[in-house]
Amino acid sequence: MTQRINAMQQSPALYKKFVEFSMLQKDCAIEQTIQDLVHIRASQINGCGFCLDMHVKEAKLHGERELRLYHLPIWRESSLFSPRERAALAWTEVLTRLPEHGVPDDIYDRVRTQLSEKELSDLSFVVMTINAWNRLSVGFRNVPGSADKAYGLDKAGLE
Template sequence: MNTKRISINEVNPNAYKPIYDLYNTIKNSSLTSTEFLLLQIRASQINGCAYCIQMHIKEAVEKGEKQYRIHALSVWRESPFFSNEEQIILEMTEQITNITISGLQDELYQKAITLFGKEKVSDIIMAICCINVWNRIGRATLLTPIPSQD
């Protein structure tokens, strides 16, 4: 049985400020909104954060993302629906989210630098770190997804 957990936003709203600042910086970075949403959904799937998965899928659909791509996201390697750029971002998302397995591999890092350049790679890394922070808060405090009113 899960016990009720604290709401960090209620207990210490200032604790969220630097995370919101990072989120807003990344949202307005070199990443497209599609790239940002895909990596947020994928990291949330890996981390098992139902709250974040629901929130970011809802946002992706509202922004016009295709359902078939969202459904294929957990098996993106076997899917023809993602561009080479998106595949590199998704692989970076998996390697950084699962950092203890092997870290961000040098071969992938070099591919990303060659394709995107240093600024965008920096934005990708920070976006992945940001969603991982939100996922950990969601999991630690047992945030519950809110059903869509659609």
């Protein structure tokens, strides 16, 4: 696969502001473990190889267990995820695949049993952001692993 264009080079001011926006989420109400799971799951759904590769490596660097990464596509059937993580994954999937008639009340109600209003709002921004990054990377065919050294992801030990 060959990258089409480099958004960072073509739109440096917009790219810089979007990175800054993304970095604000490090201090949001959603813990890093869940952010990692959300980034990976949305990237799987969107078929974004660049982001999937990046976020699996980040999750490993953050201490995520490998089996949970393997179970992420089957999180509903797996016993490896907490109710809070399941709620975050359900919200990620519904916002990533936006149903024709909006988010069903039953999903919203289920998620609200696990997350406060602030947490749900912050989670929505996390989901929104990874979906935007996915769209840039898929559209411009960013090559998986091409930024590993720049982001320190080569230290994840995944090859």
